[in-house]
Amino acid sequence: MAGDYETFEGIYLDLSRQPGKCRFAASGMGWKPSGGDTWTLTNTEISSAQWSRAAKGYEVKIITRTLGIVQLDGFEQDDFDRAKEAMKAYYKVNLxxxxxxxxGWNWGKAEFSKSELHFNVANxxxxxxxxxxxxxxxxxGKNEIAVEFSTGDGTTNGKKKKNSAAVDQLVEMRFYVPGTVKKGEGEDG
Amino acid sequence: VGDGKGKRQIKRFESYKRENQLPTSVGDLKIVVDIKNQTIIVPVFGRPVPFHIATIKNASKTEEDDFTYLRINLLSPGQGVGRKDDLPFEDPNAHFLRSLTYRSTDNNRIASICDSITEMKKNATKKEQERKEMED
Incomplete structure (x- = not known):
């Protein structure tokens, strides 16, 4: 049973260089690196949540209502139950x-959701x-779509671009999409 | 063992079966070359994403200002390389990731990653060639 809040140490927010303390409480979520500013997300923003293996450890990904995707990396595998319980109790969200x-395959299916493109391999x-x-x-080119990523320190919705924090920054990805492509399709919008 | 229909067998490969097989160095959010598993792991917005050497065509680097750019080209249909012979695609109607470009100020490391990929590809191609010769 979750108490007033659940705290997790050593969590990285949106690929931050510094880890911080992450807290789930009824009013919302918070994250604070030692000596840094506190980031918060109010409970009404939390739409759904996913648990996956990420780079530092396990990740809690929050799909927000208006602020895009929030990634919290660095959870231990054993944290799953505690995180799931807290999400359910505070936000009525299933982790x-x-x-x-x-x-290690490079073929699959690109699918679009509200805030992300998913590349699925074998489902x-x-x-x-x-x-x-x-x-x-x-x-x-013919059947080829190029996607470029920002590498500057730009911000979206007041959030720093995730890519700018990375040591090896992703600049571009190209996809091969079979079939006939109508003129104008895939152009920048 | 050929089926006698002249159809080239698609070689199956898989980088990892379980999440705990990923090298711990992926935590640095840098490109990792895992020779043991014949795989390159690249960070994509915080996710370590493996690509088996069999999916890789080549890698090249260019230096520009303070950055080294690493471009990894992956095998996909319609590239005009070995079109009829060596490229059986398990699902030619799938979407393919065709290339990845990264940039880094860690120039020496990028250069060494590029060399490792080239070397790994060379060895994999050589092995594949030997395997085919054995079959013939």
């Missing part, structure tokens, strides 16, 4: 376990691209 594809997500990180996309 859904999402296993990612690790086959499991291999990676996601938050739309907020895309700076441009165009039809680069």
């Amino acid at each position: 859904e376990h999402r296993e990612h594809a690790l086959k 499991k997500p291999a990676f996601e691209i938050p739309f907020s990180e895309v700076s441009n996309s165009n039809l680069a």
Whole structure:
């Protein structure tokens, strides 16, 4: 049974370089790096949540109502039950376990959701691209779509771009999409 | 073992079966070369994403200002390379990731990653060639 709040240490917010303390409470979520400013998310913003293996450890991904995707990485595998319980008690949200594809294949199906492009390999997500990180996309050739990512320190909704925090920054991805492509389709919007 | 119909067998490969097989170094959100598992792992918005050497065509780097750009080209239909021979695609109607470009100020490491990918690809191709010769 969850108490007034649940706290997790060593959590990275949106690929932050510094870890911080993450807290789930009825009013919402908070994150604070040592000596840094507190980030908060009110409970009404929390639409759904997913649990996956990420880079530092396990990730709680929050799909918000108006603020895009929030990623909290660095959870231990054993934190799942505690995080799930807290999400359910405070936000009436089911922390859904999402296993990612690790086959190492480069073919699958690109699908669009509200805030992300999912690339699914053998019916499991291999990676996601938050739309907020895309700076441009165009039809680069016959059946080829190029997606460019911002590498500057730009912000969206007051949030720092995730890519700018990375050591190795993703600049561009190109996709091959079979079939006939109508003129103008895939152009930047 | 050929089926006698002249259809080339698609070689199955898989980088990892379980999440705990990923090297711990993926936590640094940098590109990782895992020679043991013949795989390159790239960070995509916080997610470590493996690509088996069999999906990789080549890697190249260019230097520009303070950055080194690493481009990894992946095998996909319609590239005009070995079109008839060596590229059986398990699902030619799928979407394919065709290339990935990263940039980093860690120039020496990017150069060494690029060399490792090239070397790994060379060895994988050589092995594949030997395997085919054995079959013939």
